[in-house]
Amino acid sequence: MSEGAGYPAIPSTARDRSDRHAATVAFAGLLMRDLRVLTKERGRFMVRTVSQPLLLVFVFTYVLPSIGRDFGGSTDGGSFTDILVPGVLAIAILIKGVQAVALPLVHEFGYTKEIEDRIMAPLPVWAVAMEKITAGAAQGLVAAAIVAPIVAIVPAEAVQLEISWLVLVVVLLMASVLGSALGLVMGTYVEPDDVPLMFSVVILPATFLGATYFPWAELETIRWLQVAVLANPLVYIAEGFRFALTPQFPHMPPWAILGALTLFTIGSCLLGIRGFKRRVLS
Amino acid sequence: MSTEGLTKTFPDGLTAVVGLDLEVASGEIFGLLGPNGAGKTTTIGMLTTRVVPTGGRALVGGVDVVRRPSKAKREIGVVPQTNTLDRSLNVWENLYFHGRYFGIDRAGARARTDELLARFQLTDKATRKVGTLSGGMAQRLMVARALLHEPRVLFLDEPTTGLDPQSRIALWDLLRDLHGAGQTIVLTTHYMEEADRLCDRLGIIDSGAMLALGTPSELKAGLDADSVVDIAADGDLDELARALTRVPGVSRTDVRDNGVRVFAPVVTGMLPPLLASAQATGATIRDVSVSEPTLESVFIALTGRDLRE
Numbered sequence: 001m002s003e004g005a006g007y008p009a010i011p012s013t014a015r016d017r018s019d020r021h022a023a024t025v026a027f028a029g030l031l032m033r034d035l036r037v038l039t040k041e042r043g044r045f046m047v048r049t050v051s052q053p054l055l056l057v058f059v060f061t062y063v064l065p066s067i068g069r070d071f072g073g074s075t076d077g078g079s080f081t082d083i084l085v086p087g088v089l090a091i092a093i094l095i096k097g098v099q100a101v102a103l104p105l106v107h108e109f110g111y112t113k114e115i116e117d118r119i120m121a122p123l124p125v126w127a128v129a130m131e132k133i134t135a136g137a138a139q140g141l142v143a144a145a146i147v148a149p150i151v152a153i154v155p156a157e158a159v160q161l162e163i164s165w166l167v168l169v170v171v172l173l174m175a176s177v178l179g180s181a182l183g184l185v186m187g188t189y190v191e192p193d194d195v196p197l198m199f200s201v202v203i204l205p206a207t208f209l210g211a212t213y214f215p216w217a218e219l220e221t222i223r224w225l226q227v228a229v230l231a232n233p234l235v236y237i238a239e240g241f242r243f244a245l246t247p248q249f250p251h252m253p254p255w256a257i258l259g260a261l262t263l264f265t266i267g268s269c270l271l272g273i274r275g276f277k278r279r280v281l282s
Numbered sequence: 283m284s285t286e287g288l289t290k291t292f293p294d295g296l297t298a299v300v301g302l303d304l305e306v307a308s309g310e311i312f313g314l315l316g317p318n319g320a321g322k323t324t325t326i327g328m329l330t331t332r333v334v335p336t337g338g339r340a341l342v343g344g345v346d347v348v349r350r351p352s353k354a355k356r357e358i359g360v361v362p363q364t365n366t367l368d369r370s371l372n373v374w375e376n377l378y379f380h381g382r383y384f385g386i387d388r389a390g391a392r393a394r395t396d397e398l399l400a401r402f403q404l405t406d407k408a409t410r411k412v413g414t415l416s417g418g419m420a421q422r423l424m425v426a427r428a429l430l431h432e433p434r435v436l437f438l439d440e441p442t443t444g445l446d447p448q449s450r451i452a453l454w455d456l457l458r459d460l461h462g463a464g465q466t467i468v469l470t471t472h473y474m475e476e477a478d479r480l481c482d483r484l485g486i487i488d489s490g491a492m493l494a495l496g497t498p499s500e501l502k503a504g505l506d507a508d509s510v511v512d513i514a515a516d517g518d519l520d521e522l523a524r525a526l527t528r529v530p531g532v533s534r535t536d537v538r539d540n541g542v543r544v545f546a547p548v549v550t551g552m553l554p555p556l557l558a559s560a561q562a563t564g565a566t567i568r569d570v571s572v573s574e575p576t577l578e579s580v581f582i583a584l585t586g587r588d589l590r591e
Contacts, residue, residue: 019352022385029382036379037370104370112364117376117427119332121383122355282292282333 023123027131030118034135049096049143053088054150060084061155078249081155086241087212088151089144090175094210094234096143097179098186098203100136105187106195109279119280129184129276133269136180137173144172161245167254171240174261178233181268188275210234215242217250233264283329283435283468289337290324290490298324299490301338306435306468306483311461313481314470315577321490322470323363326439329468330360343434356384359428361438365420367412373423374399374408377430384431398426402456418449425456429465436460438469442476454480474577484577486584493584502575508533508545508583510573511556515541517565525563529555541568545579 017025038045061081108115118128152159186198209225210232216239219226229235235252240261242251251257288302299321306312314322327333329340331351340347343357368376377398381391399405402422407415415423421441428436438457442450457467457480471477477484478498486494486501494501515522523535523542531552536543546552549572560567 017385019350022356023352025385026383029379029384032382033368033371033379036375040370107369112366113362114366114369116332116360116362116366117368117380118383120330120355120360121380122352122385124352280332282327 019122023127026121026123027127030121030123030128030131031135034131038139045139046146048099049092049146050150052095053092053147054154056084056088056091057151057154061151061157065156078160078246079157081157082160082246082249083215084213085151085155085159086245087210087238089147089241089245090210090234090238091207091212092147093140093144093172093175094179094182094237095203095207097136097140097176097181098183098199100139101132101180101183102187102195102198105132105184106192109187109192115280125277125280126273128280129273130269132184132276133177133180133272136183137176140176140179141172144176159246160248162248163245164243164247167240168244170258171237171244171261174258174265175237175240178237178261178265178268181265181272182233184272185268185275188272188279206232206234211238215239215250216252230260233260233268236260236264283340283342283466285329285338285340287338288325288328288335288340290321290328290333291336297490299328299335302487302490302492304485304492304495306466308434308466309461309464310482311457311467311469311480313477313484314468314487315472315474315477315484315581316470316487317472320472320487322472322487323439324490325487326360326437326468326470330358330437331355356431357434359431359433359436361421361424361428361436361441363439363443365412365424367415367420367423367427369411369413371412372408373404373410373412373415376412376423377427380427380430386431394430398430402426416449417445418452421445421449421453422456425453429460435466435468438467440470440472442471442473450476474581478577486577486581488581488585494580498577501577501580508547508579509549509575510579511544511546511549511552512538512569512571512573513541513544513556513560513567514569514571515560515565515567517563519565522560522563522565525559526556529559532556545582 061084065081105115108118119125121128186202187195190198209229211219211229212234216226216229216235219229236257239252240257242249243254243257283306285302285304288299288304289297290299291297302325314325316322324333328335329342329347331347331354335348342354345354345357347354368379371379374395377395378391381394382388386394396405399408402425404419404423404426407419412420412423425438442453445453454476457469461467469481481498483495483497484501485492513522513526519537519542523537526532526542526544527535529552531548532544532546534545536545544556553570553572557567557570
């Protein structure tokens with residue numbers, strides 16, 4: 001008997017644990033739940049992850065060079081393939097993170113408020129938001145792992161990689177967290193019905209103007225655009241991958257890349273958590 | 283479970299709940315009865331940590347829901363008004379993962395899930411998607427989910443709204459069983475019959491304030507709630523109602539589909555004058571029935587209006 005006083009005998013489930021322990025266990029439980037959902041949806045996950053990068057790489061780095069319509073490379077000697085590969089990785093990781101968090105929120109915040117199923121788990125609301133970022137980031141990393149072999153194998157001409165592994169790991173981690181945190185921002189500040197629209201209005205322009213198909217440095221001939229795209233977090237992810245994979249070609253200074261990635265990541269995490277709390281608590 | 287001066291004013295200035303004082307004893311079924319918009323759902327929201335009170339205090343199982351929401355969530359089970367089942371998971375998984383969130387280990391969560399599915403007659407639906415369940419089944423699954431971590435207090439917000447009559451009765455039976463096993467239950471409803479038949483004690487709430495508190499019979503006896511005489515008749519019912527209102531001792535009348543309902547504080551000795559004045563209007567009387575005060579008349583006595591208005 002726990003507290004006498006007429007309560008029915010209750011076996012000790014999570015009740016007598018500390019709040020912190022219970023919250024940690026609940027956090028792990030939510031991650032397991034997301035993993036279960038992901039394994040159920042693995043087919044869809046693969047299709048969503050692979051289709052765009054595969055088409056990009058196939059058309060731009062295999063078909064066009066093979067038929068002799070290559071775009072030509074950068075002014076510093078890299079081919080278009082060398083420019084595109086970091087960009088495609090950046091797009092894959094960002095889009096996957098945003099999708100993984102923002103899309104489920106559409107029906108979780110929908111009129112039945114399914115989110116309450118997870119909000120009633122014994123952990124603080126901000127921790128539920130953190131779990132969403134974590135799960136989304138993990139999906140972003142998986143997406144990068146799936147896309148990496150594609151960009152390595154498909155191009156007609158091999159990519160000239162000079163990988164610095166430490167930088168790669170740092171950029172991968174920051175990019176994956178940034179992507180899913182942006183998904184949380186989008187999923188909490190945009191009305192559920194409008195979230196799918198955001199993919200056309202925000203994500204698509206961001207991917208085209210995210211220094212993905214060109215190095216940021218070479219935008220200097222279009223100065224206004226070079227300044228304007230600095231507001232696009234994808235720029236720093238793409239430049240980060242350039243710095244990590246093909247540092248011999250032009251890229252932003254490392255301090256700018258890592259500094260901006262850090263600021264964007266922390267900022268969007270805080271903003272996303274705030275938005276999430278505002279949605280679920282009243 | 284108890285509250286002291288619990289108050290919620292939303293940012294738009296709407297005060298949904300004002301100074302609610304409430305105490306629910308362990309093992310009790312307590313009902314909050316009131317019309318839509320009375321503040322019932324906001325009250326449940328505050329007690330279950332999802333609505334942050336702007337004043338007062340609420341304790342569940344001795345835990346302050348504002349100061350320690352995570353702890354409070356382990357003390358409560360919630361069946362919300364809408365279907366909040368996890369649509370990405372099947373029936374079995376909905377219970378299993380709920381157990382995992384609450385720190386029950388893998389084997390324990392499996393065993394508890396199987397046990398609850400059997401008890402709620404959902405075993406053969408275990409692998410169904412939750413979106414394919416009928417309203418009654420989804421509701422049973424939500425009750426099972428709320429009970430899985432063995433909460434001290436089970437909250438149900440309008441549990442039978444939208445259920446077919448059969449499922450409603452099945453849910454009542456289920457709640458009575460849980461009550462019999464010592465489960466503390468707090469529910470909201472706008473069905474008087476539900477409140478009357480199910481609850482040990484009731485709070486009648488309107489415009490965010492508690493108007494009366496007590497057992498259904500206390501409420502009916504203590505207030506100057508009227509007894510009801512239903513007179514089934516053919517003829518001009520409006521004229522009949524006017525005539526009956528003039529009978530001394532009648533507090534008010536209400537024209538119904540097949541007759542007139544008469545409210546009076548004391549029924550003894552009232553029938554002969556009622557019938558005499560009814561016959562004087564030329565109406566044909568088919569049936570007369572007398573009933574004790576209902577919660578409906580209690581509500582009307584308290585607020586001057588009908589629960590369904």
